[in-house]
Amino acid sequence: xxxxxxxxxxxxxxxVPRTGDAQVRLIPVGSVPDSATVExxxxxxxxxxxxxxMLNIDQNKLLRPATPRALASSFSGFASGxxxxxxxxxxxxxxxxxxxHGETLTRQQYRSKVDLARLRLSGGVGPVAxxxxxxxxxxxxxxxxxxxxxxxxxxxYRDDIDAVLRDVDTAxxxxxxxxxxxxxxxxxxxxxxxxxxxxxxxxxxQLQAARDSIVKIHERFVRDNWNRPIVDIAIASRAAGTxxxxxxLRMDRHTVWFAAGVPVGSRGQLLLGAHGGAERERVxxxxxxxIVGGSTRIYFGTNQRKLLVESQLTGTSGRRPELLLNSGxxxxxxxxxxxxxxxxxxxxxxxxxxxxxRLFFKAALADIVP
Amino acid sequence: MVFPxxxxxxxSASGRSMPKYTIARFDxxxxxxxxxxxxxxxxxxxxxxxxxxxxxxxQLDTASGLIGDDEPDEVEVPDPISDHHMHAIEFLGTVNLxxxxxxxxxxxxxxxxxxxxxxxxxxxxxxxxxxxxxxDLYILLVDSSRTSGGAA
Numbered sequence: 001x002x003x004x005x006x007x008x009x010x011x012x013x014x015x016v017p018r019t020g021d022a023q024v025r026l027i028p029v030g031s032v033p034d035s036a037t038v039e040x041x042x043x044x045x046x047x048x049x050x051x052x053x054m055l056n057i058d059q060n061k062l063l064r065p066a067t068p069r070a071l072a073s074s075f076s077g078f079a080s081g082x083x084x085x086x087x088x089x090x091x092x093x094x095x096x097x098x099x100x101h102g103e104t105l106t107r108q109q110y111r112s113k114v115d116l117a118r119l120r121l122s123g124g125v126g127p128v129a130x131x132x133x134x135x136x137x138x139x140x141x142x143x144x145x146x147x148x149x150x151x152x153x154x155x156x157y158r159d160d161i162d163a164v165l166r167d168v169d170t171a172x173x174x175x176x177x178x179x180x181x182x183x184x185x186x187x188x189x190x191x192x193x194x195x196x197x198x199x200x201x202x203x204x205x206q207l208q209a210a211r212d213s214i215v216k217i218h219e220r221f222v223r224d225n226w227n228r229p230i231v232d233i234a235i236a237s238r239a240a241g242t243x244x245x246x247x248x249l250r251m252d253r254h255t256v257w258f259a260a261g262v263p264v265g266s267r268g269q270l271l272l273g274a275h276g277g278a279e280r281e282r283v284x285x286x287x288x289x290x291i292v293g294g295s296t297r298i299y300f301g302t303n304q305r306k307l308l309v310e311s312q313l314t315g316t317s318g319r320r321p322e323l324l325l326n327s328g329x330x331x332x333x334x335x336x337x338x339x340x341x342x343x344x345x346x347x348x349x350x351x352x353x354x355x356x357x358r359l360f361f362k363a364a365l366a367d368i369v370p
Numbered sequence: 371m372v373f374p375x376x377x378x379x380x381x382s383a384s385g386r387s388m389p390k391y392t393i394a395r396f397d398x399x400x401x402x403x404x405x406x407x408x409x410x411x412x413x414x415x416x417x418x419x420x421x422x423x424x425x426x427x428x429q430l431d432t433a434s435g436l437i438g439d440d441e442p443d444e445v446e447v448p449d450p451i452s453d454h455h456m457h458a459i460e461f462l463g464t465v466n467l468x469x470x471x472x473x474x475x476x477x478x479x480x481x482x483x484x485x486x487x488x489x490x491x492x493x494x495x496x497x498x499x500x501x502x503x504x505x506d507l508y509i510l511l512v513d514s515s516r517t518s519g520g521a522a
Binding site for chain 1: 390391394408409410411412413414415416418420421422423424427428434436437438439440443453456458460462463464466468471475477493497501502504506508510512516519
């Protein structure tokens with residue numbers, strides 16, 4: 001990268017006015033192939049843990065028990081002597097079906113009952129917002145109606161993994177055959193056998209190589225299937241207290257999210273999203289404020305060139321509806337350089353549109369500077 | 371790299387230490403014995419089955435398969451059943467932990483007439499996704515008419 005090229009890129013990024021910048025979030029449904037940096041302004045993300053999105057809880061306070069034993073163990077941490085104290089902030093997420101059956105759930109059973117496994121329930125206790133110490137309680141539910149991006153449902157993915165595991169298995173079987181029977185026993189003395197335990201560290205390089213290959217298979221699957229059909233819905237509700245202890249809890253927020261993605265050709269995706277809800281500005285107030293919104297995005301591209309067009313219409317009670325249109329393109333100029341641009345407009349009611357335009361030049365200097 | 375613990379320790383009511391390996395006491399007249407592998411958390415893997423004569427240290431039977439296909443992960447021990455006193459069934463292989471799961475569970479059962487005679491489990495939490503976990507599970511078959519007492 002020459003200094004002249006860098007200066008030109010800097011000049012380009014400064015030359016274009018930046019107005020009305022909205023938040024920038026990467027694409028949540030599916031995941032765009034690597035280096036997707038085209039700006040998106042519409043948030044299709046359905047919160048992974050709906051209850052947690054209603055409270056200000058740190059990710060490390062999240063419990064995700066996979067077995068009833070782990071669930072019991074999670075709650076045993078709350079006990080202090082004879083007392084049972086709920087911590088100041090924690091969140092819990094479980095799939096009831098996986099919690100009850102996970103330990104003995106075979107791949108075949110998972111494939112035949114995947115609809116049950118896709119229901120996830122969440123709950124949490126914690127501060128209602130970052131700068132608001134009032135304590136609240138939230139519950140949520142997320143259900144994935146359709147998910148063709150799940151590798152556990154793909155026969156091709158299974159066969160690719162199997163080809164890798166086959167090599168490791170050959171090494172393990174060789175170890176066992178060399179070692180002989182796992183138990184060597186005197187006649188009629190079942191209690192006095194000698195065990196011949198395999199030393200798996202002898203095949204550590206094969207296991208590491210298998211792991212590396214499987215990571216690549218997984219990455220390739222994600223890359224090739226990012227735009228497969230997916231339909232998600234989530235709901236969550238919150239009750240907030242009037243103080244940091246959580247006294248006088250009252251419902252103050254309900255939200256529902258919906259998102260669906262379908263492929264457009266082999267390299268594109270159409271996303272449809274909707275969200276709605278009701279919220280009280282203060283727990284003590286009786287009035288609820290409603291919000292409803294719908295959004296679409298069409299995305300098309302490869303790692304070399306990308307294009308997106310998106311729109312969002314949002315209505316909030318007592319305010320004028322807001323319409324957002326946005327588009328973006330990205331082109332790879334060189335192995336280490338990208339040019340991307342975005343243009344959009346926002347209308348609030350019948351006001352004049354607020355225009356947004358940005359142009360970026362990006363150089364992957366990190367790749368060449370040690 | 372994660373190598374799971376294979377066995378749990380057993381203690382009898384008298385406190386006497388019992389063998390760490392699993393023993394299945396079968397009835398020679400109760401029909402065929404099936405060795406069944408259950409790989410939980412919907413994980414994928416492979417298995418190789420061996421039947422060993424533990425006294426002669428000799429391999430008697432073998433088969434292999436894929437955990438996660440549509441075929442049941444089980445093998446019927448060949449007839450006659452009464453010949454399998456002091457024989458060991460073994461399943462060994464690998465399990466691939468698919469993200470985001472961090473736990474795995476592989477269990478070997480010896481089943482006769484629908485009754486589970488014995489279970490040898492291998493369970494662990496790995497702490498990291500994308501692991502290739504090796505396992506080795508075995509159960510010693512003992513003719514209940516030829517011995518008495520001991521672990522079951």
